[in-house]
Amino acid sequence: MSTIYSGLLRKVEHLEQTRIRLTLPDTDFLDLDWSYSKNPSKKLVIVIHGLEGSSKRAYIKGSAKALSESGFNVCAINLRGCSGTMNNLYRSYHSGATEDLQSVIAYVLQLDQYTSIFLHGFSLGGNLLLKYLGEERVLPNEIKGAVAISVPCQLADSLDQLLQFKNFLYARRFKGNLVEKLKLKKQSFPDLISDLDIDLVKTLKDFDDIYTSRAHGFKDAMDYYSQCSSLQFLNAIKIPTLLINAKNDSFLGEDCYPIAIAKHHKNLFLELPQYGGHVGFYGPDNFTYTERRTLEFLSNIA
Structure with missing residues (x-):
């Protein structure tokens, strides 16, 4: 609440x-x-x-x-x-x-x-x-x-929590906002993102696999989480x-x-x-x- x-x-x-x-x-x-x-x-x-x-x-x-x-x-x-x-x-x-x-x-x-x-x-x-x-x-x-x-x-630990049923509403809201932005990105960068890519985003991890990691130089979502988690710093x-x-x-x-x-x-x-x-x-x-x-x-x- x-x-x-x-x-x-x-x-x-x-x-x-x-x-x-x-x-x-x-x-x-x-x-x-x-x-x-x-x-x-x-x-x-x-x-x-x-x-x-x-x-x-x-x-x-x-x-x-x-x-x-x-x-x-x-x-x-x-x-x-x-x-x-x-x-x-x-x-x-x-x-x-x-x-x-x-x-x-x-x-x-x-x-x-x-x-x-x-x-x-x-x-x-x-x-x-x-x-x-x-x-x-x-x-x-x-x-x-x-x-x-x-x-x-x-970050990976937090993602695990967000993907659990208890956080379904939050995860859906985050993912919805991010997908809408990805559709706008596609209009400006059609060679870098496709409709199929956007359709494949079912979870927040999918978004990080398909967009975050590729757009920012990481191998995949798990590589992004590994390199960017503040715990190690x-x-x-x-x-x-x-x-x-x-x-x-x-x-x-x-x-x-x-x-x-x-x-x-x-x-x-x-x-x-x-x-x-x-x-x-x-x-x-x-x-x-x-x-x-x-x-x-x-x-x-x-």
């Missing part, structure tokens, strides 16, 4: 978002929606939505509102093809496309306005930021901390990072709860609340548990 309420019924009002289009190195683009603190701020939170989400989802707007009202500026990324305008290239976004996050961070740094930058991701976006933090790169000194919510740290995280995965999240299997890793990790702080579903956390006055914890965690670092 909490997952459904957050996804379909929750409303967040009185948040102003200003859109800026960022051109990427490969000529594609990302639409970034900015929310600003009432007073000038040198603190910025970059927020990343989940699968088939956008900056307009309640969980993004709720976080942006809470953060901007507390002295942070917010840059909410719309991943490729998720802003309401189809992206230019055949490729799109996926759980491990950290090059796009890298481009946003590079853009923010060249603005030369922020001394403290934080990363905040939900579901797929959480996996993306955890992978980014654990990859072999030197992080900019300005990146101080991160919060990831409802993260499928082991967690040990290398070097900045304070909060990970909140609810115990009753029906999208996450046992491997998505990195209890053993967090136990001996000086930078990874794992919280496992009993309830919250998948990005379905709630709280009084439309201020959710994870919004409160995010604000507390980042404020202590800032």
Whole structure:
């Protein structure tokens, strides 16, 4: 119920978002929606939505509102093809496309306005930021901390859960949205995708076998899950990072709860609340548990 309420019924009002289009190195683009603190701020939170989400989802707007009202500026990324305008290239976004996050961070740094930058991701976006933090790169000194919510740290394990009957409605909704986008891709790239390919997409794994893997250089869906799961990158995280995965999240299997890793990790702080579903956390006055914890965690670092 909490997952459904957050996804379909929750409303967040009185948040102003200003859109800026960022051109990427490969000529594609990302639409970034900015929310600003009432007073000038040198603190910025970059927020990343989940699968088939956008900056307009309640969980993004709720976080942006809470953060901007507390002295942070917010840059909410719309991943490729998720802003309401189809992206230019055949490729799109996926759980491990950290090059796009890298481009946003590079853009923010060249603005030369922020001394403290934080990363905040939900579901797929959480996996993306955890992978980014654990990859072999030197992080900019300005990146101080991160919060990831409802993260499928082991993608194949999460897929197994989504393919179970308990998640039938969610899986059908995700697949339907993705197939509609694939039909639009076919109009622009008829040589790369056929009607037969689209007809073969019966499950989310089929979509990743037929489109995600081919469009982004992976052998197949399982290769994509293997290379892009953030679980294998967690040990290398070097900045304070909060990970909140609810115990009753029906999208996450046992491997998505990195209890053993967090136990001996000086930078990874794992919280496992009993309830919250998948990005379905709630709280009084439309201020959710994870919004409160995010604000507390980042404020202590800032």
